[in-house]
Amino acid sequence: MADLTSEITKRRTFAIISHPDAGKTTLTEKFLLYGGAINLAGSVKGKKTAKHAVSDWMEIEKQRGISVTSSVLQFNYDGYCINILDTPGHEDFSEDTYRTLMAADSAVMVIDASKGVEKQTIKLFKVCVLRHIPIFTFINKMDREANDPFELLDEIENVLGIRTCPMNWPIGSGKEFKGVYDRTDREVSLFTAAMNGQKEVATERLGIDDAALADELGSHFYEKLQEDIELLDGASSEFNLDEVRAGDLTPVFFGSALTNFGVENFLQHFLKMTTAPLARHSSIGDVDPFSGDFSAFVFKIQANMNKMHRDRIAFMRICSGKFEAGMEVTHVQGGRKIKLAQPQQMMAQERHIVDEAYAGDIIGVFDPGIFSIGDTLTTSNEKFTFDGIPTFAPEHFARVRQIDTMKRKQFVKGISQIAQEGAIQIFQEFNTGMEEIIVGVVGVLQFDVLKFRLENEYNVDIRLEPLPYEHIRWIENPEEVDVEHLSGTSDMKKIKDLKDNPLLLFVNSWSVGMVLERNEGLKLSEFGKN
Ligand code: GDP
Numbered sequence: 001m002a003d004l005t006s007e008i009t010k011r012r013t014f015a016i017i018s019h020p021d022a023g024k025t026t027l028t029e030k031f032l033l034y035g036g037a038i039n040l041a042g043s044v045k046g047k048k049t050a051k052h053a054v055s056d057w058m059e060i061e062k063q064r065g066i067s068v069t070s071s072v073l074q075f076n077y078d079g080y081c082i083n084i085l086d087t088p089g090h091e092d093f094s095e096d097t098y099r100t101l102m103a104a105d106s107a108v109m110v111i112d113a114s115k116g117v118e119k120q121t122i123k124l125f126k127v128c129v130l131r132h133i134p135i136f137t138f139i140n141k142m143d144r145e146a147n148d149p150f151e152l153l154d155e156i157e158n159v160l161g162i163r164t165c166p167m168n169w170p171i172g173s174g175k176e177f178k179g180v181y182d183r184t185d186r187e188v189s190l191f192t193a194a195m196n197g198q199k200e201v202a203t204e205r206l207g208i209d210d211a212a213l214a215d216e217l218g219s220h221f222y223e224k225l226q227e228d229i230e231l232l233d234g235a236s237s238e239f240n241l242d243e244v245r246a247g248d249l250t251p252v253f254f255g256s257a258l259t260n261f262g263v264e265n266f267l268q269h270f271l272k273m274t275t276a277p278l279a280r281h282s283s284i285g286d287v288d289p290f291s292g293d294f295s296a297f298v299f300k301i302q303a304n305m306n307k308m309h310r311d312r313i314a315f316m317r318i319c320s321g322k323f324e325a326g327m328e329v330t331h332v333q334g335g336r337k338i339k340l341a342q343p344q345q346m347m348a349q350e351r352h353i354v355d356e357a358y359a360g361d362i363i364g365v366f367d368p369g370i371f372s373i374g375d376t377l378t379t380s381n382e383k384f385t386f387d388g389i390p391t392f393a394p395e396h397f398a399r400v401r402q403i404d405t406m407k408r409k410q411f412v413k414g415i416s417q418i419a420q421e422g423a424i425q426i427f428q429e430f431n432t433g434m435e436e437i438i439v440g441v442v443g444v445l446q447f448d449v450l451k452f453r454l455e456n457e458y459n460v461d462i463r464l465e466p467l468p469y470e471h472i473r474w475i476e477n478p479e480e481v482d483v484e485h486l487s488g489t490s491d492m493k494k495i496k497d498l499k500d501n502p503l504l505l506f507v508n509s510w511s512v513g514m515v516l517e518r519n520e521g522l523k524l525s526e527f528g529k530n
Pocket of ligand 1 (some may be wrong): 018019020021022023024025026027047140141142143235255256257259
């Protein structure tokens, strides 16, 4: 199986995460440029225009200028086959981002040098740190006035709790950005911005001991660099590949994506430091990516990418073996064999049909409504499941009122399908059925998405009445306590999920403790059972 081994060995699958506007799109675009996937950077996602050609499936994206969905791009570079998982660039969509991270083997964190670690992104970045996937930091926009690089590193270490190891070091910033010093080669790459970064740039490099360097940089920057190097060599963490791979140390690179400075160098280092897909944990232990059996798990379901058909695409990450078009696999959670029809993949900006794919790749398959997030598919005779994808506790709730009650069926179908995709969670009043639906979301923008989609895709108008609850707890042991007669607090509401599991909503977090105190033996959990 030399073919399988070599194909998988050259795979690199990573997610790019950043706060909106830090430069994720620009960096991705430059990566593709090096991969030869596009000729002229800028043609992939010119923010307001072409960008939406890739993920233009919802008006809301255009209206708000944000990317709601995440897409996958594949390209080849230097013998590697690279899968980039783009994540939605909006804090409200962090749940989708969390799931996307489950499908990635490493993450590239893009930080705006003039802003540092931004508040809204802390939670998201921390998930990466907690997952212990390798994180590579690209500090972008050095061609603009930037914060002090030592302070930027301190911030990453203190706020995110991960040690940093600068691989290169910036010399000046903004109008006085002179270039970067490569700590491994002990060479300075001089900054030149070519054609707004649309072409690949050949940078001039000078050794740190080269007599010409002082002239190039000017004495102020030359001396500052010498001081900085001394400080760095003495104070910063030493590079250690094992620590990088364990997610304990993040290599940091400074550059400027827009002017295409430092991008290729970053890509090269990154590819060397990351690994091919590793074994994944499952109910029967680790699954070897090189195993002859195909296996994958669903991490994302996206509806209506094609407005003409009401189709859904289930995105799955292949964890082992080879996928071949038309292949029959066991859908473990569904308990039956299915044929994976019409798999698709994103190649640069186009979706196309794939005939084969390997461990590390992401494929999207047509979903007639049978898949849920976290489902396992495999050709193995042994029925195993990959570790589930955690659902996040919703923090905002609203009651859904249907305006035209004649369209009950469409309404229930629409809202159930949207819930299945994981964008929202739906609940019912404790003592009634689907007549009263309560929706919970992680980010409030999802309310707008829900309303918009029900109107546009299911032709159902709804009104959302916000509820004041912010905290949700599932009752873990309903059989052991008298759920009907719990002694609650005035700000508590009892509801149930679609599987009839009872749960409680609270306005104030302190009420949670109060209810636990008042009801002996009661066990509460922040997470629902799948
Ligand atoms: P995203 O929201 O993270 O995908 O950010 P974009 O890649 O769309 O970039 C946001 C804005 O910052 C755009 O106007 C880019 O042209 C600009 N930008 C990105 N990288 C750089 C950079 O290195 N230097 C400068 N000056 N601007 C940049």
